[in-house]
Amino acid sequence: MEFIMAFLVGGTLCLLFQIVADATKAPVPLILLVGLALGGILTPFGIMDQLAEWGGAGFTIMVVGAGQAVCATTQAALAGNPWPLLSVIGVFLALTAIGLGCGSGYCALHKQDDNAHGDDAAEKQATIARQ
Structure with a gap:
């Protein structure tokens, strides 16, 4: 039950x-x-x-x-x-650090993708600049 x-x-x-x-x-x-x-x-x-x-x-x-x-x-x-509260704060800080690390890695990975396709990115920027 x-x-x-x-x-x-x-x-x-x-x-x-x-x-x-x-x-x-x-x-x-x-x-x-x-x-x-x-x-x-x-x-x-x-x-x-x-x-x-x-x-x-x-x-x-x-x-x-x-x-x-x-x-x-x-x-x-x-x-x-204070120990239980300090442990909760520690968990939140650890999760924040993990989130920042993953977010940074994601952004770096996609920035490399954009750089790999530099011609496409340059064309998009030129089109935007012309408008």
């Missing part, structure tokens, strides 16, 4: 986030940040704990569960234990 509840809750959350993404045409990172913030906002009210109890892993693995984790680690830091 746990698997069914996890599937239903996780699937419902995915559906809701997909509806929001399709309706607003917002970029995916913004949708994820909204989910993260939503998890952080709902945690102090006990809503996240109730949903996590009901939906299990289908709920806690979602981005709103990450918001709950950030909220809980911040509360732990305010209570005098």
